[in-house]
Amino acid sequence: MNKTQFAIAAIIGSGVLAGAGMIYLQNYAGWAELSSLEVGEVQLQTLEGGELEAIIAENVKGLDTVQDGVRLSGDLSFRACFTTPQSLAMLTETYVIADNAEPLTTVGWFDCYDAREVGQAIETGEAVAFRGMENISYGVDRMAAVFPDGRGFVWHQLNACGEALFAGDTPPETCPDIAEFEQTGAED
Known part of the structure; x- marks a missing residue:
């Protein structure tokens, strides 16, 4: 040679x-798979009062970029899958439906979560998206979607505050003060 x-x-x-x-x-x-204990409860925002309430979630699997309690990347990396015996009719009558849900993709080996399938099902009305915790971290909301067969999916996505922050714009007046938020953490 x-x-x-x-x-x-x-x-x-x-x-x-x-x-x-x-x-x-x-x-x-x-990337690390999370146990159901690490994922925690699947909580949705109630129509009455707007409080978070845990729904029945079984077979919970999660994924995040957290290692030894330290987040390795941004807050948008969280994903989870679950099943629920609660009917979609009961969920839609009890919890806030999210009109801006856009499931984010994830690594291919986390095979219980398919953002494209979930997104298409939300668009066609086959699945319903619900609001979980608003501002789980500043500008990031937790969302969930449930199919009629009880399959459910959870992800984090930017809200209007986060979109403005990352674009370098002034957040809308409805957003929490970022300095106060950083001192107190997520709102309960």
Whole structure:
């Protein structure tokens, strides 16, 4: 092998290694499955009073970028799947329906959660999206969607406050004061 062939092989080899490393970092590094205890209760906002109330959630599985209690990336990485015996009719009569739900995608190996399927089902009315905790962290809301067969999905998404913050704009007047929020944490 002459010098030119060796240089070409070295460039191609380093490119392949870099690509494999990026795929690993994007899809595996830092991601961890969460137990039902780590996920916690699936809570939805009630129509009366707007308080959070836990629904019956079984077979709960979660995913996040938290390791040893330390968040490795932003608040938008959380996802969860569950099943509930509660009927969709009862849920829609009791909890706030979210009109702006947009499930976020996640790593492919977390196979219980398919954001495209959930998003399409919400758009067609097959599944119903509900509001969970508003401002679970500043500008981020917890959302949930439930199918008629009882399958449920949870994710975090930006609200108007978060969208303004990340765009560098002034948050709407309805947003909590960010300095106060950071001192007190999420609203209960």
